[in-house]
Amino acid sequence: MSVSQVAPGLFLSGLDAALNRSLVASRDVTLIVNASGLEVAYPHPDSVKVLQVPVQDQPHAPIDRYFDSVAKRISENRTGSSLVHCVAGRSRSPALVLAYLMKCEGVSLRQAHELVMEKRSFIRPNAGFWRQLMAYERSLFGRNSMRMTNTCCGLLLEAVDADDTPAYCVNI
Template identity: 25%
Template structure:
């Protein structure tokens, strides 16, 4: 009789497809007590007796939000292991959705990267391959340091906002007013390196932590935190920024694009385009919310010490300490 696909290591953890549930003798020998189903199809409840069962109803598509379920699936897996039994995680084919949830668990359990966890799981089931959307969610999960409450994390909230913008863009519409995220309403009091002021009336319009860096303004010799608080290069005619509260009257009108006026002197200081905007350096930024360098002055902060917030763009994964099978 074929054995179940067991993840290498000391954990009594298994992965498979839906037909694995019909191998009752193998499940019994593995002492399976908990079954996590990650799929959206009608399930025969007789298959799950007498197991403790959890279902996450998601499709295997790149735009499905599986990230929001990681804290719950991690807890379910850990509860099963704490009870002394085995845990089976399955989807339809045992390839993408189930592998994604197992990777998230191993990342949190052992503080490893998504790539390391996937490589480890493939020792048990070589066909495991989360779709590209799920892999990006796992990478974001790692950058967020695998929090217990994903939905309260600013990085997750920005990611959800970006998804809403992309969906609206695909439909040729502006995002709904209540779904626009004005970043300065979520600030935690961090200091800035400089501020941008209207050249005509000197009214402050933005500070460095709300500037979005794009590819042309990336210096490979700088750290990620340094990239988040520097000016765009000289060949860029714009500062691309997050939506800010003073822009609310304009951005909530539901228009795809338009002009931005200084709220004090009503000078035209920039423009926006939810579908994206091409900078003078040829890079596209989506959504494009820009302040024109010709209408703005950059005023450096007088403080010598700066606390910077993370960059808007998602940085690549930093290398994690190597791990061996003995760690798992």
């Protein structure tokens, strides 16, 4: 059971942590964003609000439909902390947190990814979610800090510097 604090008042986890009443209470969670694709009966008091994000962990799934609404709900949650979860806390929920960080914290996708990786090193949004995140970054900032690159080993995610020079690659 792993919960990662990504920023003050923002946590990322899998389903098991979100179902743990004492863990949720100890982190003063008042908003749970459920991106698991499952209907969940949480053992938490009514003071914990739940936002359902009904999306599957499939590359074609339109997670970008939820970027703005999730970011808005997290930023408006002034009564406590927010916990964003999916089943494992590896793909859907990190994608939503990356979008939130870009939209509300004003950081690039690369900076958001580095921040989240520092706190939760095993995140791995699927390739379709990366494409949607890159399109979202372009709509927010007019440029991209990450790009997809075809290699002999398959598709890789590449972080780029301001001058479009490759900085490092990430397996997807």
